[in-house]
Amino acid sequence: MTVLPLFKAVTRPLLDYALPPRCAACGTVVAEPGTLCAACWSSIDFLGDPMCEICGRELPGTMGIGGQCGACLATPPPYERARAVMRYGAVARGMAHRLKYGRRLSLAAVMAGHIARLLPEGDHEGALIVPVPLHRWRIWSRGFNQAALIARHLSRKTGLPVELDLLRRVKNTPPLHALGARDRARIVRGAFALAPGARDRLAGRTIILVDDIWTTGATVTACARLLGRSSAARIEIVCWTRVSQSDD
Ligand SMILES: [Zn+2]
Ligand SMILES: [Zn+2]
Numbered sequence: 001m002t003v004l005p006l007f008k009a010v011t012r013p014l015l016d017y018a019l020p021p022r023c024a025a026c027g028t029v030v031a032e033p034g035t036l037c038a039a040c041w042s043s044i045d046f047l048g049d050p051m052c053e054i055c056g057r058e059l060p061g062t063m064g065i066g067g068q069c070g071a072c073l074a075t076p077p078p079y080e081r082a083r084a085v086m087r088y089g090a091v092a093r094g095m096a097h098r099l100k101y102g103r104r105l106s107l108a109a110v111m112a113g114h115i116a117r118l119l120p121e122g123d124h125e126g127a128l129i130v131p132v133p134l135h136r137w138r139i140w141s142r143g144f145n146q147a148a149l150i151a152r153h154l155s156r157k158t159g160l161p162v163e164l165d166l167l168r169r170v171k172n173t174p175p176l177h178a179l180g181a182r183d184r185a186r187i188v189r190g191a192f193a194l195a196p197g198a199r200d201r202l203a204g205r206t207i208i209l210v211d212d213i214w215t216t217g218a219t220v221t222a223c224a225r226l227l228g229r230s231s232a233a234r235i236e237i238v239c240w241t242r243v244s245q246s247d248d
Contacts, residue, residue, distance in 0.1 A: 024107055025094035034110055036091065045087040047242060055217070056082045056242070078225040079235040083118040084214050084242035085111070092241035096212050100146050108146065111212070111240045112153030118238050119158060119208065127206040127236075129155050129162040132223055133192070135172040150240065151210040160208070166198050167223055176215065184218035192226050203231040214242040 021033035025040040036044075050059045052069035055077055059067055086092050099107040131151035139145055148164050155162035171191040176184050194202075207227050211220050214237075224235045 024098065024104070024110060025091040027094075034106060040091045040094070043089065044091050045089055047084055047087055054079075054081060056084060077221060078228045079209070079221070079237055082214070082217070082220070082237035082239075084239040085114040085118065086241050088213065088241045088243040092213075096146075096240060099149070099212070100142070103143075105144070105149060108149035109153045112150050112157055115150065115154055115210070115238050115240060116157040119236075124158070124160060124206060124208065127160050127208050128166075128201070129158075129160050129208045129210060130166050130223075130227070131162075131164065132209065132211040132219055133167050133169040135169040137172050138169075147211050150212060154208075154210060154238075163201060166195050166201060167226070168193050168195055176218070181216040181218065184216050185221070188218050188222040192223050194226060194230055199231050202227060204233045206234040206236065207232045209235060209237045210239075211237070212240045214239040216243070 020029045021031070021035070022028065023030050023037035023040055024034060025036055028037040028039075030037050047056065047058065049065050050061065050063040050067060051057060052059055052072055053066050054068055054072040057069045057071070059069060095107050095111065098104040099111070129151050131145060131147035134142070134145040134147070151162050151164070154160075169191055170193045173187050173191050176187065179187065209220055209223055209227070214220060220237045220239070224237060227235055
């Protein structure tokens, strides 16, 4: 009867022994795979109320729930609601980079789990999940689109359908890291297009647009504008993390 445990042990993936589980953000050894170390967990800055009910920008503590920021009041954005899980910091950046450049694809599921909580249950019947697309050259060099991976996991978690090829990136924009809000908006103009037949698939639907990092919002706003000009009824944006609130 001692054969069974031994058999079980040798059939466990060898990687279990070779690689101890590491913190999803900083790489410190942790007890359970797919978790964060205590230091990373306690440093997370989850975004929450009071925030602009449209763009999700944080508002002064004196504002109640349901207020709108000055920018949205002055120029309503081409979407109805935008939310992100956490402020861009060491954990948000660490996980996004490990997914994108370290190929830790399982992190997409962890992110989708947090993003799913931004979508109140029952409010999104009939909605369609759409990831922000990458240009095909970028997909060839990286091998995957991180927003599409997150969107697929979000679809599994919410039961809502996902359309991976409805939006297309037709212009290969240069990396936007060093650019300000105005330059980003200019560069992404004309970068996206709808797939043939997209109008019919969008008609009257609520679209949940998914991206990993909201920097100035230029990319997701360009996508939302395109979807809104088509036949979508309502557009919501959900992101893993959001950078500064001041320059967008
Ligand atoms: Zn950590
Ligand atoms: Zn706003």
